[in-house]
Amino acid sequence: MRRFLYFVYGVACYALFLGVYAYLAGFLSNVGVPKSIDSAPAGPIGLAVLVNLSLVTLFAVQHSVMARPAFKRVWRRVVPTPIERSTYVLASCVVTILLMWQWRTIDPVVWDLASPALRAVVWTVFAVGWLAVPAVSLLINHFDLFGARQVWLHLKRQDYTPLPFREPSLYKHVRHPLYLGWAVLFWATPTMTAGHALFAGALTAYMALAxxxxxxxxxxxxxxxxxDYRRRVPMFLPRLRRRSPAVPAAAE
Incomplete structure (x- = not known):
């Protein structure tokens, strides 16, 4: 029974992520959601910046601290190992919901593309970024990343096996294509307000440090x-030309 409950919990956490991720698209595009990044009435700019940066800080602390191996070793004394990743996903969803719910609008416009053709291009890039995040995660192991594989193996009474190191597709060109997908999602908008720029800039800086x-x-x-992979493959920007194989150096 416990195995089944863990499985239901893991699937529910995964489903919550899908819902939050879908809402995030509407939040950033100001389309189809009751509260978006630019929809709320603007208040004092100083207070808005303070609140927004506090929300981003909370988001960053949760995502980074809970992902560290040292935290996991302690955390697993409280949370059973099969649902540890699902609990991380749940906590990430909660702080993301809080971030979107409490985000303060900052009205001044940084850029506003007037051309319908250019706006269509930018919206297309936005859609590519939104699709890229789950697509890139599928290249490694989407269901392991979001905890579903762990609870499924536990339900089937199989031991969890860590994933081997691989360099699939985009990972042969950059080490963090997932972060690139997020950055495109954050920045691709035909009308960029100061509040949206703060959101995109703060989270991009966080991803670079993370x-x-x-x-x-x-x-x-x-x-x-x-x-070796880090020596061969650039972090974020792919090289225009593949480097020739390096000559083995003498032992340092």
């Missing part, structure tokens, strides 16, 4: 495989 911390953990986990 990638550095994440890579330290990946080297600790995968060892020489990831260290």
């Amino acid at each position: 990638a550095l911390v994440e890579e330290r953990d990946l080297i600790a986990h995968f060892g020489a495989d990831y260290a």
Whole structure:
């Protein structure tokens, strides 16, 4: 019975993520949702900046702290291992919902594209970014990333096996295509307000810092495989030309 309840819990957390991610598209595009990034009445700019940065900080702390191996070792004394990742997904959804719910509008416009053709192009780029996030996660293991694989294996009484190191598709060109998808989603808008720019800028800066911390953990986990991968593949921007194979250096 417990295995089944864990499975239901994991599926529910995954379904919540899908709902929050769908709402995020409407939140950032100001389409089809009751509260969007630019829909609320604007208040004092200083207060709005303070509240918004506090929300981003909460988002960043939750995402980074709960993802660290040291935290997980302690956290698993409280949360059973099969649902640890699902609980992380649940907490991430909660802070994202809070971020969108309490976000303060800042009205001044940074840019506003007048051309219908240009606006259509930018909306197309936005859609590509929105689709890229789940698509890129499928290249590695989407269901492991969001905890569904863990509860499914537990339900079937199979031991969890960590995923091996791989370099599929886009990962051969950049080390963090998932973060690139998020950045496109944040920045691709034909009308950029100061509040939207604050959202996009703060979260882009957070992702850049998070990638550095994440890579330290990946080297600790995968060892020489990831260290070699980091030497060969750029972090965010693909190289225009593939580098020629390096000549092995003498031992340092």
